[in-house]
Structure formats: structure tokens, C-alpha cells
Amino acid sequence: MIRSHDFRHRGLALRATLHLPDGGARRPAVVFVHGFSSNRMENRSFVLMARLLEEHGIASVRFDLSGHGESDGDFFDVTITGEIAETRSVIGAVRDLGFADPGRIALVGMSMGGVVAGIVAAEEPGIRAACLWSPAAVAPFEVGAGFLKGRDIRAELKEQGYFDADSHRMSPALVDDIAGLDVYGRSRPYTGPVRIIHGDRDDIAPLSYARRYLDHYTGNAELVVVEGAGHGWSTVPHRARLHRATLRFLLAHLEPSP
Numbered sequence: 001m002i003r004s005h006d007f008r009h010r011g012l013a014l015r016a017t018l019h020l021p022d023g024g025a026r027r028p029a030v031v032f033v034h035g036f037s038s039n040r041m042e043n044r045s046f047v048l049m050a051r052l053l054e055e056h057g058i059a060s061v062r063f064d065l066s067g068h069g070e071s072d073g074d075f076f077d078v079t080i081t082g083e084i085a086e087t088r089s090v091i092g093a094v095r096d097l098g099f100a101d102p103g104r105i106a107l108v109g110m111s112m113g114g115v116v117a118g119i120v121a122a123e124e125p126g127i128r129a130a131c132l133w134s135p136a137a138v139a140p141f142e143v144g145a146g147f148l149k150g151r152d153i154r155a156e157l158k159e160q161g162y163f164d165a166d167s168h169r170m171s172p173a174l175v176d177d178i179a180g181l182d183v184y185g186r187s188r189p190y191t192g193p194v195r196i197i198h199g200d201r202d203d204i205a206p207l208s209y210a211r212r213y214l215d216h217y218t219g220n221a222e223l224v225v226v227e228g229a230g231h232g233w234s235t236v237p238h239r240a241r242l243h244r245a246t247l248r249f250l251l252a253h254l255e256p257s258p
Helices: 045-055 080-096 112-123 139-144 153-160 172-179 183-187 207-216 236-254
Strands: 002-009 012-019 027-033 059-063 100-110 127-133 163-165 168-170 194-199 221-226
Touching (some): 027 080, 027 112, 045 100, 080 172, 153 163, 153 172, 183 207, 221 236
Parallel strands (some): 194 221
Antiparallel strands (some): 002 012
């Protein structure tokens, strides 16, 4: 069953889609975190993954971060610090909803959403597992150096007051927030199971930055490298491999009811 739901955070509506297995029992639940300037469909990859989870007795929540998709807010006001807070707020609300087992909540994050999910897993108590798809851990290093996709961020900010990020107005506050983000240090305290799934042809978030996660976790993380896959998992075989690897991981660690 699919249901629409609005979460509230600091006066903003964060619009969401719930995927609920049949039956009234509380179920394990997955909260999806989409990527930078994307939305809760994540090019339908989140939709297909949510349906697959539902078939296996796992509920899920796909929500639009503020300034994205159908949620309230303006992209110019977005910061990663704010996205972390919003994700934690949604998780807190999910625990109080009747369909979710509050002790069996996992995170799946894509790209910058993978970075957010890794940090939230460490800072929000009780997260059972985290699966990071193509985490964009490169972002603080790239933005901190003053460039994004080969363009001079500071020059554009000085000229027009914002950086044009694929038709989204990226604010100076967001630039500074990303540049100062301690991705690995803030993710490190999480001791639950982590699976990082990354393509070796990712030209947006290089594989080397995903490998660095393993140097900071304490043996609780694994990296699955998919040969030939790019950042967007944009072929049928690569997306199928991504979804199967995610499903196996979540089934193993959420222990869904039969």
C-alpha cells in the first residue's frame, strides 16, 4: 500500500510517500535520503527499491528534503546541516507512526543523501543499519577548493550572489556548510552495519572517497564495488545489482517478520 504523508519540521511541510506492507503489525522501516537537488523518486530508483522492500515485508519512507521536490522551502535556504536535522526529525516522527517498529529503522542514502545518511546514523540513536549509494564524500574537498564540476564557485557567488547548480540557486551559506563538513569524522562513531555500494566508473563522486570510509569505521563497514557503474546507476543491470545488494543487506540486518 502506498500512502502520502506530510512531516513537519520548523514550520515546513516535508512531503513524503510511505510504502506499507499488508497487515497491521509494526514492521522494520527504511528511510530514504535523496541526493543534492534531486527528490524522493531519485530517478525512480527509490520507488523501485521501496516496492522491492514492501514485497519482503519492510516498510519505507521516501521524503523530499526542504527546497526539493514537493516540499516547502527554497533551495537557496538549503544547507547540509539543515538536511541532517530534517532527516533526524523525520526519523523521530516515523518512530511514532503505527506501522514502524522503532527498534528496526535503517537508512538508505544516495549521493549527498548518502553522506547525510552516514552522519545521521552516527548522530541519531537507534539506527539499525545504513546503506550508502555512491556517497558524495568528495563534496567538502571539491567545494572547499573553490570549484564544483570545474567551475569557479567564488567567482559566480561574487558576480550574482549565488552559484547556479543545475538551475538551483546555491547560496554562500550552503557552499560554506559543505566546505566545512567533516564527512568521515562525523560518520565514524556509528557502530552498526554499513554497506557502501559504489560504481568504479563514478565521475561525480570518485570511488577513492568511498574507500576512505573504511579507514574511519571500526570494521563494521563493507564496500561493494560494481564494475562499470557510474554515479547515477543508469543502466538496467547496474541498477538491478544495486537494488539486490541493498535488499540482501537490509534483510540480513532488519530481520523482518515472515
